[in-house]
Amino acid sequence: MIFSLLLLLAVLKCVAGFRVLFLAGEGKSPYGATSPCPEPEWHDVASQLAARLRVFDERIDARVSTNLRVSEPYDVVVALGVDDVVLETRPTCLLADPAVSSVEAFAGDYAPGSRPFLPWSPIARGKRVVEQAATLLARASTEDSCYAVLLALHALVGPIPVVAADINPSWDKGFRNILEFAKMIRCCGPEIFRALTDPPTKKAVDLLNSLDLRDQVGSYRVIVSTETEELEAFSLCILQQNNCFNADAEILTRPAVPALAEWRGRPLDDEASRDILVGHFPELTWSWKIVCGANPAYDAFPMQHQIFYPARQGLWYDPVFCVETIDGTRVWTKRHYRCVKRGMGLWTLTTLDNGVVSKEHWTIVDCEDDLSWAVLYYSGAAKAAGQSYQGALLCSRDGKWPDGAHVGTSTYDRIRDAFGRCGLELFELYGHGPPIEGRRDASFMWNDDFLQWAADNPPPLDPIGDISIMAWKRAQRRLLKTTSL
Known part of the structure; x- marks a missing residue:
């Protein structure tokens, strides 16, 4: 009887939703350091986090307050740029980035000073939540900060599907x-x-x-x-x-991002949709270079070349980008996607990436008539790895911020509004922005250090063509073995 009652309460909790409160301090935050809009106000960061959490799970009721007195019950409270919090009602979890806040975090049965003697105890679980959240919040990215909250909710309150798949032993x-x-x-x-x-x-x-x-x-x-x-x-x-971990990640369908309706004065058709993706190829050896992007796991890698080109059916897409490996060296990395049209300005991209199939829905959000810049959105999932992800890209011919797109111009507003339709603010982007008074106009994506390295180590920009990524990788390994002999 007691077990049935507890189960019913858990079900009701999931149906009722989750309550999250962001406490926003005053002043500027460290978010968006390499974005077009660095150092946004803490309140702006908190408001965007509240909005994005609903994208990952619509049951989340996330609110923002500058009143540091918490008098209502919440599942998770997050202190952003805050040094003191008054808890009249204790939440399940209180999170804070220790680098910007002196608030002491706690989770479930764990509080600072608690000693978990057993690693499977509630105290130990709470300690892991606090430590993981501190790592994610310290990165000062909205994506990581959202995951800090999602993982805390999933561990302590109730199932959150987007982070439910755990392929680690724990x-x-x-x-x-x-x-x-x-x-x-x-x-x-x-x-x-x-x-x-x-x-x-x-x-x-x-x-x-x-x-x-x-x-x-x-x-x-x-x-x-x-x-x-x-x-x-x-x-x-x-x-x-074999899906040994029973993972089943789905492509996120929120926000519903509308595709570009008209280009060069005409409704967007199949030919125009292909022309936008193919961009500057084959006049150049790439279609686009990424100016900045919104996903810290993928878009933050420097010197990203996008290469779209015709296939027997649809298009191929070969992104080429620089990776600083775990031992500190730099290497070029290449991927190979099949692109199939699923609507006007809408494409489905699939690839096999290190043994895992990834499927992504891409949307052409906006593009200048002269192909000087484009904004592309994607939402994807590596189903068997339990990972769902989203992002958006500003692309140009040379990787530089578009000429004339300065703050206050119609082009700048158009780019900002395009990312807004993707549910993103400009301070969430990585890579580059327009010249800002008092800040050196330097691109993280294409800085002098990276460009010098690229001059000494040219990127592998030749299109892979009509073969699978597995076949291409086998050929590359054979070539590597031959040249090393």
């Missing part, structure tokens, strides 16, 4: 760890053995195990740093072929 999963490990051994024993006996791959697996793979920034950096054949086979077997 104390929170309990007996499920044994079942998952048994399935991995049964289905993928040879692949596991080869991965763990190859030193670079084992290093990558160990690093991934030390991360929460729902932390997309940290995990993606490890993955692109170690693109071995063994890691690819390991991921392909465990995640894609």
Whole structure:
């Protein structure tokens, strides 16, 4: 009877939703350091976080307050740029970035000074939530800050589907760890053995195990740093072929971003949609260079070249970008997507990325008639890895902020409004912005240091063509082995 009552209460809680409060301090924040609008006010950051949380889960009721006295019940309270909080009603969880706030965070049964003797205890679980949230909030990105709240809600209050898939062994999963490990051994024993006996791959697996793979920034950096054949086979077997962790990530459908309706004075048609993506190719060896983007796991990598070109059906898309690996070296990384039209200005892109299939819905949001710039939006999922993600890109011919798009101009307003339709503010972008008085006009994406490295190490911009990414990678590895002999 008691168990049934507790279960009913849990169900009602999920139906009723989750309550989140952002306490916004005064002054400027460290968010948007390389964006077109650096150092937004804390209140603006809090308001955008509240809006974006509803994108990830519409049951979340997120509010913003500058009154630091909390008198109503909340599941999670987040202190942003705040040094003191008065709690008349104790929330389930209080989070804060220790670098910008002296507020002491707590979660569930854990409070500063608590000593969890057992790693599976509620105190230990709360301690993990606080530590993970501190890491994510310290990155000063809205994406990471949203995930800090989502993970806290999921761990302490109720299921949040977008972060429900956990492919790491953890104390929170309990007996499920044994079942998952048994399935991995049964289905993928040879692949596991080869991965763990190859030193670079084992290093990558160990690093991934030390991360929460729902932390997309940290995990993606490890993955692109170690693109071995063994890691690819390991991921392909465990995640894609056998789904050992029962992950089922879906493409997020919010916000509903409208596609560009008219281009060059005419309604957008198939030919125009293709022309916009193909952009400056083949006049140049790339279609577009990314000026700035909104996703810290993908768009923040420097010197990103986008290459769209015709396929037998639809288009191919080969992004080429620079990655600073986990050992501090720089390498060029390349991907290969198949692009299929799903509507006017709407495309579906798919790829096999290190053994995991990713599917993305792209939208042409806006584009200048002379192709001097374009704004593209994407929402994707690596279903078997349990990851859903979104982003938007400002692209130009040379990777520089568009000429004439200064603050106060109609072009600047048009670019800002295009990102607004994607549910994004300009301070959420990474990479570059227009010249601002008092700030050196320097692009993170294309700074002098990166450009010098690129001059010494030219990017691999040749289109991959009508072959699979697996076939291309095999050819690259054979070439590497031949040249190393």
